[in-house]
Amino acid sequence: MRILVTADLHYDIGRSRGPAVELAGKACAMGGDAIVLVGDCAGADLKLLRECLGLFDSFSGGKFLVPGNHCLWRFDGESSMDRYERLVPQVAADAGWEVLDRRPAVMGDLGLVGSIGWYDYGFADEALGVPLDFYRAKVAPGAAAYLGGYEDMLRLHEGSLTAKQMAIGARWMDGVHVDLGMSDEAFTGLLCERLGAQLRQTATKVRRVAAFVHHLPFGELVPAQRPARFAFAAAFMGSAAIGRTLAACPSVTHVYCGHSHWPDRRRIGAIEAINVGSTYIAKRLEVLELGD
Ligand SMILES: [Fe+2]
Ligand SMILES: [Fe+2]
Known part of the structure; x- marks a missing residue:
């Protein structure tokens, strides 16, 4: 059995579109029993998501996807949960794709489970010492100061913020474009419950399970060698709670993720963990070949 896996096509971004089209052509020519897109196909414009899937x-073969955080970016007045639970699956179904977050799949003796995954700030870079409030607001102290509107939070931490922390001007744009109607921690908890239910439902029917999660489920996959300006972003890379949910199911043999745009492959316990690692300009295709 051959499963093709890619992630982060970001078809809505100009410089990313050509490489996405090229990757799709390559995947179609190669063929396989299934293909899985592990998040961030496109942004707020659902017409572009439809085009990308097309x-x-x-x-x-079978066509499966999990949404990424960019798939939850919404226009004013829209709800990200509505996009996650209804609009994105609707567009996917219209194009002949299934969203794994909604329903796991069984192909022979292989189960496929999936989740967007999310973040609970557990991967925050401790060396930065940035208070949790700033991660919840998705702005680093320096950005909070120059953007304005965060005066109360800055006042609360006045005296304890260092010059080094005030020099961090980064922000995480989900703070502007995503509205879940609940905290990131609560959403991550909900996703763990759903993923656990998928695993219970699937594992007894198959010999092994492959999982597809957009955000990183293992801290080991958080890029360590990136420039300092990415350090603030580590908090938004993923959640170890998702990883623990996967590792608790002995049938899980392969876990694929995306999101960091940083390719990686390592063994974590009994699991082969692979970050596809597509960037905006260079797309990568992983091939999972399983024999009997
Ligand atoms: Fe991405
Ligand atoms: Fe992402």
């Missing part, structure tokens, strides 16, 4: 029309 690039794989000639792929004859």
Whole structure:
């Protein structure tokens, strides 16, 4: 059995579109029993998501996706949860794709489970010492100062913020574009429950399970060698709670993720963990070949 896996096509971003089209052509020519897109196909414009999925029309195997955080970016007045639970699955179904977050799949003796995954700030870079309030607001202290509107939070931490922390001007744009209607920690908890239920439902029917999660489920996959300005972003890379949910199911043999745009592959306990690692300009295709 051959499963093709890619992630972070970001079809809505100009410089990313050509490489996404090229990757899709390559996947269709290669063929396989299934293809899985592990999040961030496109942004707020659902027409572009539909177009992106259409690039794989000639792929004859099963087509599965999990949304990424960019798929939850919404226009004013929209709800990100509505996009996650209804609008994105609707567009996917219209294009002949299934969203794994909604329903796991069984192909022979292989189970496929999936989740967008999310973040609970557990991967925050401790060396920065940035207070949790800033992660919840998705702005670093320096950005909070120059953007304005965060005066109360800055006042609360006045005296304890260092010059080094005030020099961090980064922000995480989900803070502007995503509205879940609940905290990131609560959403991560909800996703763990759903993923656990998928695993209980699937594991007894199959010999092994492959999981597809957009955000990183293991701290080991958080890029360590990136420039300092990325250090603030570590908090938004993923959640170890998702990883623990996966590792608790002995049938899980492979876990694929995306999101960090940083390719990686390592063994974590009994699990082969792979970050596809597509960037905006260079897309990567992973192939999972399983024999009997
Ligand atoms: Fe991405
Ligand atoms: Fe992402």
